[in-house]
Amino acid sequence: MPLDPLTSTFAALADPTRRAILARLALGETSVMELAKPFDMSLPAISKHLKVLEHAGLISRGREAQWRPCRIAPASFKQVDGWLGNFRRFWDESFNRLDGLLEEMKAEEAAKAPPHTTRKVRVKKEKQRGRTRG
Amino acid sequence: MPLDPLTSTFAALADPTRRAILARLALGETSVMELAKPFDMSLPAISKHLKVLEHAGLISRGREAQWRPCRIAPASFKQVDGWLGNFRRFWDESFNRLDGLLEEMKAEEAAKAPPHTTRKVRVKKEKQRGRTRG
């Protein structure tokens, strides 16, 4: 029974070894051996961690001779950030204050700055704060 | 042995029930009873989930007669977002493209926006940090 994506992703992130592995991979793709070095832990343990990360969509693995180079995979990170976005107003002051205006400015500027940008900056208009205590 | 904050926070988020509780709380603070309603689960189970969330710093709880209203607590969310920031360049295109420039513009613009209106909006100079979703 497969867990939903967010659950397996958060579960994968809930381990310091795996987060350290991701931090290492942020510096560039590398082998299992290389990844294992910093840890006082058997290789099979690392292998398991990598499997968890892969299953969570946080890394992907290639094949290069007998090495299996690992690299960061973006999708799950993006999904986590998307989920976090639902709560951003609770802790990001600027999200509630200037961002409406500034994001517009930004979008405007972005629209004419790059010669051919296919990217559109979406402007989210967050009008009212969630009133606590009804 | 207490887990480091990120670990307990991610662990807390790695459960759909708890994420659903947080989603409900994003709408406003409420009681345990109210939080429990949508779930086909005993009250003690919910109580445990709330304890996990509280321990992870994702919610805080008050006291109002016999109710223990729960509400979102920002700090841990912020910390997760901060950690995610280390990887943002992998999935946020704009983070690698325009954001450096645009965030500067933003700060600049914001800095002179409130001419001398004492009570306007405070702007903190941020390090470059892309946050365009989409």
Place this chain on the structure above:
DNA sequence: GTCGTATTTAACCCATAGGTTATTTAACCG
């Protein structure tokens, strides 16, 4: 083929996470 290196799989152990029911604490009300 055989050897060497990199990595995974298998089999196992133990701690803990998530659920249960039954009991207890806390606070209001009459």
Place this chain on the structure above:
DNA sequence: CGGTTAAATAACCTATGGGTTAAATACGAC
């Protein structure tokens, strides 16, 4: 006080997660 509601705790059960060692697999070199 006793009764009712809200919530937490206790005791328990089972599945899973993170680690181990030993064995198997995949690939390149010879």
